[in-house]
Amino acid sequence: MRQPSVFVRELSPAEGAQLKRIARTASHFARRQRAQILLASAAGMGAAQIAQVVGSDENQIRRVIHEFNLAGFDSLRPHVGAGVPRRSPSRP
Numbered sequence: 001m002r003q004p005s006v007f008v009r010e011l012s013p014a015e016g017a018q019l020k021r022i023a024r025t026a027s028h029f030a031r032r033q034r035a036q037i038l039l040a041s042a043a044g045m046g047a048a049q050i051a052q053v054v055g056s057d058e059n060q061i062r063r064v065i066h067e068f069n070l071a072g073f074d075s076l077r078p079h080v081g082a083g084v085p086r087r088s089p090s091r092p
Helices: 013-025 029-042 047-054 058-076
Strands: none
Touching (some): 013 029, 029 047, 029 058, 047 058
């Protein structure tokens, strides 16, 4: 079996505690799920195992871990798009 290649960086005790708090109390589902992914990775679980536990795609798991390793806690905020741009009324 192939070894998992992407893991979260080593977390300080304060970071671990903050991730646990976010995983329990965040109001946005995406933020809670991202914190759970990072905690599972810190516990040594691979992307495939985490994907099964949280019901997500392995690529999504890897992306969340990679973004956290680069940007820290700022990466936990959901990136909400504005959606489809408004169309201006048609002109005669």
